[in-house]
Amino acid sequence: MRTHRDPRTLADGPSVLDRMARILAARGLDRARVDALPDEPEPFSPEAALSAGMPPRYRDAVADHPLVLAWTRQVAAQATAPSTGARRQVTCGPSLLMAGVTGAGxxxxxxxxxxxxxxxGLGVRWRATAAADLYAELRPGTTTDAERVLAAYSRVPLLLLDDLGAAKASEFVEEQTYRLINHRYNAVLPTLITTNLQIRDLKAYLGDRFTSRLAEMTTRVEFEPVDRRCHQRAA
Ligand SMILES: Nc1ncnc2c1ncn2[C@@H]1O[C@H](COP(=O)(O)OP(=O)(O)OP(=O)(O)O)[C@@H](O)[C@H]1O
Ligand SMILES: [Mg+2]
Incomplete structure (x- = not known):
C-alpha cells in the first residue's frame, strides 16, 4: 500500500535547512554567500521584449498622431484578462489604415x-510583415507551409501589415490579401495597415470585396505629405 508522508515546509524545523547547508557545503558552496546573491533581474521587461522584436530603425518610434493615439485607447478599452488578476490582453478591436506619401512616418x-x-500594461501578441514579404512567404513553390503561414497572420491578435500596395498586382496578391483581411474582419482583430495608395487605387489593386471590408473595419489616418527621409538627409 502506498503511504504518504505528511507534507513538510521549511518552517517545520532546522533539519531541512541543515540538510540544504550540508549539500551546499559538500559542493563547496557557502550558504550565507548564496543567500546574499542578488535576485536575477528579469531578462526582459515587456517593453524590452517588444523592442527586441522590432526592426532597429523603429525601436525608439513614438506615436503622437491624435488618431493613432485614439486607436490605441479604443484597443486598450477592449482588452480582456484571460483570468481574474491576469494581465489584460489585446484581443479584438478596430483597425487603422495609415495612408500617406513615402517617408511620411x-x-x-x-x-x-x-x-x-x-x-x-497590456499583453500584446503581435506580428509585423511588409505585404510584399508576406506574398513571398505564401507563394507556391516556397518550402514553407503556406496555409499555416497565412493562418498565423490571420489569427494573431494584432497585425501590422506594412506597405500594402507595394507589390505588383496579381490574382494571387488579391486572393491572399482578401483571405487575410476577411478572416481578421470576421474575427474583429485589430490590424494596422500602412499604404501609399489612395482608396480608389486600393480598389483597383485589391478589388471591391477587400475595400468594402476595409472601409468598415478601419479608421483612415492621412499623414502630412512630407518625406521625412529627405528632410533627415538634408539636416
Ligand atoms: N514622428 C517622427 N519623429 C521622428 N522620426 C520620424 C517620425 N516619423 C517618421 N520618422 C522617421 O522618418 C523616416 C521615415 O518614416 P517611415 O519609415 O515611418 O515612413 P513611411 O511613411 O512608412 O514610408 P514608406 O511609405 O516609404 O514606407 C524613418 O527614418 C522614421 O524613423
Ligand atoms: Mg513604411
Missing part, C-alpha cells in the same frame, strides 16, 4: 502605437 507610427499599448 506611417511605419514609425505603427510601431509607436504598439509601444503605447505595451506601456499601458
Amino acid at each position: 506611417k511605419t514609425h507610427h505603427a510601431y509607436g502605437a504598439l509601444r503605447v499599448l505595451v506601456r499601458a
